[in-house]
Amino acid sequence: MEELVERARRGEPKAFTELMQMHMQPMYKVARAMLCSDADVADAVQETILGCWEKIGQLKEGKYFKTWMTRMLINKCNDILRAGRRFVSDDGMPEIADFDRHFENVEWNEALKSIDEKYRLVIMLYYVEGFKTSEISQILDVPESTVRTRLSRGREKLAVIYGGAERRAL
Helix, strand or coil: CHHHHHHHHCCCHHHHHHHHHHHHHHHHHHHHHHCCCHHHHHHHHHHHHHHHHHHHHHCCCHHHHHHHHHHHHHHHHHHHHHCCCCCCCCCCCCCCCHHHHHHHCHHHHHHHHHCCHHHHHHHHHHHHCCCCHHHHHHHHCCCHHHHHHHHHHHHHHHHHHHHHHHHHHC
């Protein structure tokens, strides 16, 4: 991937397009964890892609591309949230491609929606995107201990939700 980043940094549109296609689904998941509206998610992803294209020359090390891009995406999502364009939708999650069926689990989606955004985002970055706590700390610009605390509390909240669902089923 670093070679692809270097080619994109040299201004090769084909390399940049390939790089963005590799990261499209992870960007969608992160934006979806923060935003409720499909239109807002699409705007955040699109603005992130444009920002990456304009600023890829500023990236110092190619190995940090995913962290850099995710940080940019989170900033775009926060801009949208600050602009007051956030609303709650009852539509649920939109259809997701066949290669990502594990994320389509309705119970998982509902559980994630029900926890606070700061826990949901950390859970998504850690469990779905595979970032380390140190990387999440850089992305969110919070201490690593805060990331670990949010992970722990997020897990506790999900356990309560899943525990409650099991009790209701009995």
